[in-house]
Amino acid sequence: MNQKEQILKKIATDSEVIGIVGLGYVGLPLAVNFAEAGVHVIGFDKSKEKVDKINKGENYIGDIRDAVLREVVDKVNLRATTDFTKMKECDALIICVPTPLDKFRKPDMSYIESACIDIGRNMSKGTFISLESTTYPTTTENFMLPIIERESGMKHGDDFWLAYSPERVDPGNKNFHTRNTPKVMGALSEDGLEIGEALYKKAIDNIHKVSSPRVAEMVKILENTYRLINISLINELALLSGKMDINIWEVIEAAKTKPFGFQAFYPGPGIGGHCIPLDPFYLEHIAKQYDFDLSMIHTAGHINMRMPHYMYIKIATALNSQKKAVNGSKILFLGVAYKPNIDDERESPALEIMDITAHKGGEIYYNDPYIPHVKTNEGREYDSVELDKETLEGADCVVLTTNHKDFDVDFIKKHSKLIVDLRNMIDKKSEKVFKL
C-alpha cells in the first residue's frame, strides 16, 4: 500500500489523526467539528493559556457551544498541546494561523512561515497539509512549499501533499457556520485534492474543488475585496449625501426594493475585523510583483483609512453646534466591537476614533456589554463604564459606534444631551442627533 492508499484507508476507517495548527476563531471551530464527527484531533497552539483552557473544556470562542466543546474534550476526541513534536502523530495538518498586516500595511507572513517550519521539522511521511489562512495567490506554491521541503527534506507528491482551502467563518452568523458553509479547495496535485476532499468531508458538507491553490487563494481575496470596495463606496456616498441633505440610509432601503442586480451595503465609521480591512492588501502586495497596480483596492483602502478621521470631524461638528470644543468635553462611546453582538474589537474603527478624540483633548470613556476592557491602537486602556442615566447625562456627547442589540436606544436618546449616531440606530430627526 503506498502513502496515498494508506492515508485514504485511515480516513475511510476513521482512524486518522488531524492536527489543527492555531486555535483561534477559525481553528477551534474546525477542530471541534472534526472531533464531533468522531475524528481524533490534536490542537496545536503556542499559547499555553488557550491550550490549558481547551483541555479543561473551557470555551473562548463565541461561535462554539460550550457543551459541545466539553463533550469532545471529555471523549478525548480533542486535546490541545503546545508541544509541536506531536505533529509526527498526525496524518493531516491544517494551518489556521493569523495573516495580519505589519505597520506598513504589508503582509506579515511570519505565522505561516513559523507553522511551515514546525511542520517541516516534525511531520511524518505521508502527511496531508492544508492552509486555511487568507493570503495572496501563489503563497502555497511559492512560499510554503519551499520551506516545508527544505525543513523536512521530503518531497511533495511522494512524501506529503499540500493544499489550500480558505476559511469562510463569519463570526456571529446565525445561519452559516463551519459545517454548512461550502469550502473551496485547490491542491498542488490530483492526489492531494482527493485526500483533502475525503478528509474535509467529515467536517464540511460541501467541498468545491478548483484547479490550483492559487485559484482558491484568489477566491477568498475576491470575496473580501468585494466587501471592501462596496463598503468603501457606500461610505464615500454617505459622506457626500451628508453634504447634499440626503439620508443615505433611506436611499439604501429604497435601492433594496430593486429585485435584481443590487446588494445592500451600509455605511459606518470604518471597516473592522480580521478579514475585510486586511485581505485585499495581500493581493495588492503580490500584484506589485506583476507590475500591476490594483487601483480599486487602493482607492477603497484610502477611503476606509480616512473614515475614523471623518467621524472625528462629525463629533467635533456636533459639539460645536452646542458651542463646545472637543478639548475638555466628556465623550462617551457606545460599542467598541467591530460589528454588533460579538466580543471582538480587532481593527475596530471605534478604537481609532477614540484615539483621535483623546489626542485632541476629549475626555473619553466607553461602554460595551461584550468587551469589559480595551486597549487602543495607541496604547490607551479603558474599562467599560456602567451605562445608566447618570453616565448618559454626564456626557457632553454620546457616540454610537456599534449597533449592539443590547443598547436601549430610547433610553439612550432620552438621557443624552447630544448624540452622534454612526450606525443609523436612531430613526427620528432631532436637533440633538447627528447622523453619519
Added chain:
Amino acid sequence: MNQKEQILKKIATDSEVIGIVGLGYVGLPLAVNFAEAGVHVIGFDKSKEKVDKINKGENYIGDIRDAVLREVVDKVNLRATTDFTKMKECDALIICVPTPLDKFRKPDMSYIESACIDIGRNMSKGTFISLESTTYPTTTENFMLPIIERESGMKHGDDFWLAYSPERVDPGNKNFHTRNTPKVMGALSEDGLEIGEALYKKAIDNIHKVSSPRVAEMVKILENTYRLINISLINELALLSGKMDINIWEVIEAAKTKPFGFQAFYPGPGIGGHCIPLDPFYLEHIAKQYDFDLSMIHTAGHINMRMPHYMYIKIATALNSQKKAVNGSKILFLGVAYKPNIDDERESPALEIMDITAHKGGEIYYNDPYIPHVKTNEGREYDSVELDKETLEGADCVVLTTNHKDFDVDFIKKHSKLIVDLRNMIDKKSEKVFKL
C-alpha cells in the same frame, strides 16, 4: 373641488389622460402598460418615424410584445404625436427622455431642459409631472422646477406637482419588467406624492415612496454605481489574473458557492448600454459642486475606459503568437450588442475595440444576428457578414465580443484559426484560444 381633488377623482374614475414624453425603451413600455390598464395615453416624441410606427401599431422595442402594442393602439388607448401642444389635454406628464454624457463626459441636460420647456409652455393647470430619466440628485428641485415655473407662469403646489420616479428597466430581463419591478418615487410635496402613487399604481404593482426627489435620484445612481464599481473591480482582477495564470472565471464560480455576502459580477471587454457607463458620472458631476471628489467612481471609470485598449492588446498578443501583426490581418468580431440577446449597441465596447483595431491597420468585419448594420464611434460603417465556415476560416483572428445564445460555439471553435474569447464562451483550453 380643488385641483388635487379633481385629478384624484379623474384617476379614481379612469378618466385621466397621461402623456408620456419620449417613446424609447423606457417611455414606450410604460405607455403600453398604462394603456393596457385602461388609461388613455398620449405618447409624445420629436421623431416622426417613431410616432408613425406606433400609430400604425408597429413595435420597435424588444421588451414589448407586438400584439399588445397593436391591441392598445387599436383600442385607441394609446396614440402618439409630435404635436406637443396636445400636452394641454393631459392630466399627467411623465418624462422619459435620454440623459447622455457629452464628449467631455459631462451630463447633457438638453433633453430634460427641452421637455420642461415644452411642458411649461403647453400644460394646463392641475397637471402632475414626473421625471423618470436617470440624473444627478437635485435635478428635479433645482433644474426642472425653475424652468417649468418660468415657462408656465404657474406655481408648484397650487397649479402643478412635480415628482421624480426613476425607471429601472433592464432590457432583455425575462423575470422583471415595467409592471413587476417596484418603483421608487419622491415628490416635492405630500400632495404630489399622493397623486403620483394613485397614478403609477395603475401600471406598477409596488410603489416605494421616499421623502424627496433627491433621495429618489440618489437611489437610481446608487443602483448603477454599484454595478459600475463591481464590474470595474472584476475587470481589474481579470487583467491581474491573466498575468498570474489564474482563470478568473473559475475564481468567480468558486466564490459564488459562498452562501452569504457575495454577488457575482463577470469581466468583459468594457461596460456598455445606456445606464451603467453613464449614470455614475452624473453624480460625479454634481459632487464637484459640493467640493467632493468621488474617488471610487473616478477609479472605476478609469478602468472601464481603458478596457477596450487592453482588449486590443489581447488581440495583438494572440496574433503575435502566430507571428502575425494586427496590421493587415483579417479580424472578425462576433457580437456588437452591449449585452447578450438584445439588439442594442449603444456604448458597446465592441465598437470601440473595432475602431482601435481598424486604426492599427486591421481588416475588420463583424457578425451580429441582432444588428445588421453598425456605425462605430469614429464613424466607420459595417454590415453584418454571414457567419459560415468560409468566413471563420478566412479570418486570422475571431474575437468573441458578445455572448449571444445564437452563436454556435463548437462550430466557431472548429473553423477558427485563432480565437480571442472575451466572454468566457469557450471552456476548454487550446493553444488557439486566448481568454480575457
